[in-house]
Amino acid sequence: MPSTLNAAILPLPATTLSARAPDLQAPARSVGLCLSGGGSRALTCAMGQLRALDHLGLMDQIFAISSVSGGTWANTLYTYLPATISDADFLGTPVLDPGQLTVTGSLPYALDQLSRNSLGRVPGNLGLLRDVAEILKLREEWGYP
Numbered sequence: 559m560p561s562t563l564n565a566a567i568l569p570l571p572a573t574t575l576s577a578r579a580p581d582l583q584a585p586a587r588s589v590g591l592c593l594s595g596g597g598s599r600a601l602t603c604a605m606g607q608l609r610a611l612d613h614l615g616l617m618d619q620i621f622a623i624s625s626v627s628g629g630t631w632a633n634t635l636y637t638y639l640p641a642t643i644s645d646a647d648f649l650g651t652p653v654l655d656p657g658q659l660t661v662t663g664s665l666p667y668a669l670d671q672l673s674r675n676s677l678g679r680v681p682g683n684l685g686l687l688r689d690v691a692e693i694l695k696l697r698e699e700w701g702y703p
Contacts, residue, residue, distance in 0.1 A: 587621035595627025598681040604632035605677045609649040617645070635677060643675045650676055 591611070593604040604625070611617050625633040639648055650673065651666035653659055658667050665671045672678045 587619055589616070589619045589621065591620050591623045593623065593625035593629030593633050595625075595629055597628045600628030601631045601681055602628075602678075604629045605649065608632065608636055608677075609652050612645050612649055613652040631680065632677060635680065647673045647675045648677055650678060 591607075593607065594600050596603070608617075611620070623633050623637065636648070639645070653666055660668050662668055662670050
């Protein structure tokens with residue numbers, strides 16, 4: 559089915575144009591990162607992606623992060639991470655061989671060992687705010703102090 563695209567060209571004042579050739583050298587930070595959506599699975603995936611990029615020393619090349627849904631949960635928390643929490647503490651230690659991961663044990667291989675500030679704690683707490691809000695509503699409704 560054909561569709562129509564309507565576009566308009568708005569003139570710019572002559573003073574905004576420059577006769578100088580554009581700078582073709584890429585800026586030091588020339589990479590954009592996109593984090594996909596998909597709820598808590600996307601958040602977990604983004605955590606691994608950010609962890610890997612940080613481990614490889616590539617985060618300094620990123621100038622913008624675009625994200626949707628669960629990727630945005632990770633993006634927002636990473637972007638506005640307080641200065642008192644290190645990226646390593648937030649993202650965790652990379653495990654290059656997934657076969658070394660265990661359910662319990664010691665860091666960095668145990669999945670039950672997460673820093674208090676770890677992004678990995680978020681999926682388990684997603685319902686927490688809703689639950690607290692419901693508890694507060696019931697407390698008020700029933701007149702509990």
